[in-house]
Amino acid sequence: MTDTITTTNPATEEEIDRFTLVDDDTVDTTIGKTHDAFVNWKLESAEARAEVIRSIGAKLRERKEELATKMTQEVGKLIGDSRDEVELCAAICDFTADNGPRQLADEDRPLFANEGRGRVSHRPIGVVYGIQPWNFPAYQVVRYSIANLMAGNGVLLKHASNCTGSGIMLRHLYEEAGLPEDLFSVLVIDHDQSDKVIDHELVRGVTLTGSAASGRHVAERAGKALKKTVLELGSNDAYLVLEDADLDLAVKTAIEGRLYNNAQTCINAKRFIATEPVYDEFVERFTAGMEAVKIGDPMDEDTELGPMARSDLRDKLIDQMDDSVAKGARIRCGGKKLDRKGYYFEPTVLDRVAPGMSAYDDEFFGPVASVIKAVDTTDAVRIANSSRFGLGGGIFSRDEERAAQIARDHFDTGMVFINSFGLADPNMPFGGVKESGYGREHGGFGIKEFTNAKSVFLGA
Structure with a gap:
């Protein structure tokens, strides 16, 4: 001992x-x-x-x-x-x-x-x-x-x-x-x-x-x-980008939701499931936004992404990413350790993510985002619920009431955020299923x- x-x-x-x-x-x-x-x-x-x-x-x-x-x-x-x-x-x-x-x-x-x-x-x-x-x-x-x-x-x-x-x-x-x-x-x-x-x-x-x-x-x-x-x-929380989503809001919130707390939060946004009509534009804009994130000393007020908490956690993240790439996922940006002191890793976007990959099935506890294409809203919900996890998730749609109904009746998680990313609130129950x-x-x-x-x- x-x-x-x-x-x-x-x-x-x-x-x-x-x-x-x-x-x-x-x-x-x-x-x-x-x-x-x-x-x-x-x-x-x-x-x-x-x-x-x-x-x-x-x-x-x-x-x-x-x-x-x-x-x-x-x-x-x-x-x-x-x-x-x-x-x-x-x-x-x-x-x-x-x-x-x-x-x-x-x-x-x-x-x-x-x-x-x-x-x-x-x-x-x-x-x-x-x-x-x-x-x-x-x-x-x-x-x-x-x-x-x-x-x-x-x-x-x-x-x-x-x-x-x-x-x-x-x-x-x-x-x-x-x-x-x-x-x-x-x-x-x-x-x-x-x-x-x-x-x-x-x-x-x-x-x-x-x-x-x-x-x-x-x-x-x-x-x-x-x-x-x-x-x-x-969890590996899914955020749905529906065909009527406000993409300016969706992209901005997706970056925040993926990278908050140095991307090491149980309810970080981790999988982004975009429907076919908006998929290509979302991926391009999301990738550009992730590339622009400022990495640096966490004590500096203008730093947007700090280090991962431990070297072994970074090593695990890299192994998960490499496994997914070997099975067909594509790195759109990032994917590397920084050549500096500290346990830093670049903001990374993976697309062409499919079942059987760690990027699809497992939790990535670090700054790697998975983007998945869905045919339509029904397919997006199916993909979200196919996870063995069920803590949180989100929906981007201009029709807030429809999104709330999907969240209530069809999203198999303990928490759902509509057109937003958030953390705990003292007045709302916090917890998951599965x-x-x-x-x-x-x-x-x-x-x-x-x-x-x-x-x-x-x-x-």
Whole structure:
């Protein structure tokens, strides 16, 4: 077992910090302390918990520049995107503080097979373990932890190793804002230790954001112990460019949607399915736009694309692209590493993409876009839904209501964007179907995922 984690700046390849993995006894002690903190926290009123969460949001805004810089250093995010991420985290705190007490309030119900009255209480279940990825070092943590803290649970975090510093900083910020000590704990551990955390008798639920393979492993491990899981996994989101699309908007949004967060987001636009009447023009204009993107230092305000987060991720992307080209895909632009320090890769467009290619079937977690031709709208929807994933997607059409109807009735995903590209919103459910996972976060849904809907029967 490697006893240290090293974080590296992906823009410079320079070492940032080293963290020592904790031993199994320390893990066990930490879980016990988090459970003890939960025992007291669950008895606080929802309103009192909400005020602490509101304070966390204020603390995030106060320390925004420091946290944003740490994230950019660890994973290569554009500094503007890192600042926006901190603002989103603060907005999640605001939304949760404003809405959490109402969503968790006891609900009285009439009874139909019993005498008396019924009451439903949403009560916390205990310690919830979160296994989180590197691409949104703050948001991924805030998304599950704030909802569960609002519900009254204790929270454990295993963050991705390359953003360990961001995870530890968040713990400090939470406690500086008034969260009780040990209620939110960061575990600097390896994968074998993580399995033992899932098994631990004091851990009552597990949430993971990661790959489908990781999701299968975690779900199987937790399932053996009959513990609930929420899984937000990968995707290869399809964006449909219909024959009546506004191509100026479609091209601009497609570039933004493919490259946002250095093209390393689960709901990035990844496959572009254009119908025959607009296919050729869309490909030409999309390719020209991707070629014009400015690549550079993520700390520079005018940089449009920074480095990938790790060298191994770039190597995997190249292997996927090469496999697709060997099977008949064509590189319209890009396709190469940059000859400079850092894990940079050119914005790339592939066309002639067909089933059986990695560019068609798999998730590309980096700046490579796949363009696919469809005969018409029906064919475009068929191609989009042929994926084993189902997180998000989009439709470009001047007929917004028709597009919304297609999204509602025919698009087999958890989220659909009409004439836009977007990320999470605190007031809308976030999650997918098929191999993109199950369960929902945001929109009030995440607060109740790890609660016990307890039935209390009262006398007449």
